[in-house]
Amino acid sequence: MSTKTMIIAKNLVKKYEEITAVDGISFVINRGECYGFLGPNGAGKTTTMKIINCMSPLTSGNVLVCERHVKTKPREIKALTGVVPQEENLDPDLTVFKNLLVYARYFEVPSNEAESRVEELINFLNLSEKIDSHINELSGGMKRRLLIARALINNPEILILDEPTTGLDPQVRHMIWQKLRQLKKNGITMLLTTHYMEEASQLCDRIAIMDKGKILIEGNPVTLVEEKIGKEVLELRINNAMENELLQKLNRFEFTHDRVGDTLYMFSRDGRELLQYLVSNDYPLVLHRPATLEDLFLKLTGRGLRE
Ligand SMILES: Nc1ncnc2c1ncn2[C@@H]1O[C@H](COP(=O)(O)OP(=O)(O)OP(=O)(O)O)[C@@H](O)[C@H]1O
Ligand SMILES: [Mg+2]
Incomplete structure (x- = not known):
């Protein structure tokens, strides 16, 4: 695998008892690319993301993340990736600041750096005014921005965003797009799932449209639309x-x-x-x-x- 390649999935299958959530998909994601997974509810997008981030074991096939196999190097892969999950899972007992600090500790960010890193990310996502607030005092858009800040705490090479703007108002959505474009400019590799086609068109260099666990088509969104529609x-x-x-x-x-x-x-x-x-x-x-x-x-x- 060349250093240009960040993720390789080959014949990836995931079964939950009788359900085949991912049905033999293959794809390659390059360094610095934003790669989008689109597909109706239940297509297998979140399952694919969870396998890449070693949160769910694959049934068969191979997935390499930064040349590491998901089966054998989950800790190393987790250190290289940041995840914004589809379901919000912030700690309701902690403040905004503490939520991030706990993650910094989990990723062993040196303690003299941790606080300034947390503050920097809170600023980056325009949450400074809420730094001492509890999670239940935040709006949906603030929570989502905090999840993005949290995903960046370990300075990941790969950012996985599972529906980062679902349910948010257009102002927050556009602000998040700006931030994601800025991160991309700095070289981060992004995997994004979304039900907003405009979001995929705005952010993704390539997309895969999935349905029933399979990839139906893959390519640059503009080129695909011109060719197929x-x-x-x-x-x-x-x-x-x-x-x-x-x-x-x-x-x-x-x-x-x-x-x-x-x-x-x-x-x-x-x-x-x-x-x-x-x-x-x-x-x-x-x-x-x-x-x-x-x-x-x-x-x-x-x-x-x-x-
Ligand atoms: N833990 C689980 N146990 C059993 N079945 C599951 C589990 N997680 C997902 N599934 C099933 O796997 C299939 C794919 O689900 P997945 O969450 O990956 O879809 P998705 O593309 O992310 O959908 P959505 O757009 O609704 O988020 C669905 O049929 C779902 O019911
Ligand atoms: Mg999902």
């Missing part, structure tokens, strides 16, 4: 009869389409001519927009509810 999307609210009539008239245009409920989605490389035609013929166009990762996600994972 196109550049532009037109959305029309028309009934089936109108749709059939319209599609017959559009032979000369290049596009793909999909009907969902009352809406016809038309995906094309260049929607301008198509748009002109629809507008000049008074079709009830609701939206003309760029194609997004969400279009690709829904195309690959379908529109059925998972749980």
Whole structure:
């Protein structure tokens, strides 16, 4: 493994009795990269993160983190990684400051450095005003920022973020993106899971879309959307009869389409001519927009509810 490679997973399988949560996935994550795992609820994202961080044993396959095997070097791997878990697990009996200090001790940060490191991280996540507050006095956004600060206490090479902004308001979400971009600039490698496609587009160099324990597709988000969806999307609210009539008239245009409920989605490389035609013929166009990762996600994972 070259020093450029931070994580290698090969044919990774995780079974919980009769459930196969991760079903033979392989991927490579490079130094300094932000790699996103996307997928519907239950796809196996958190399970994959937990295996990488040695919190859950794999059933079969191989995972190497910084050239160390998850089965044999969990302590070393934990020292090299920081984790923001999906479920908040701060100590409610301790203040913001003490929550971080306990972690600093756990990671054996020398005591003369620990307090200044804790203060530095509290500042970095804009939590200075809350330094002596208890956890139950914090808002959801503050708790999440504190979890990020805690994950950085051991100066990790790899930061694992399991839904770092779920349920947060747009202000906090954008602030967290800024901080994560800053960390990335400093060279940290990031693994991110998210249900926000915009978050993945903003932060990730590459993404993997998972479903039912498998990786369906992997690559750069912009390139994938262009290749698999196109550049532009037109959305029309028309009934089936109108749709059939319209599609017959559009032979000369290049596009793909999909009907969902009352809406016809038309995906094309260049929607301008198509748009002109629809507008000049008074079709009830609701939206003309760029194609997004969400279009690709829904195309690959379908529109059925998972749980
Ligand atoms: N400790 C466990 N015991 C048994 N089954 C589990 C356990 N943890 C996860 N699972 C199952 O494994 C599958 C994958 O779960 P996982 O938490 O990895 O999904 P996820 O992609 O993170 O989903 P979400 O988006 O909802 O967080 C699910 O079917 C889940 O029910
Ligand atoms: Mg999860």
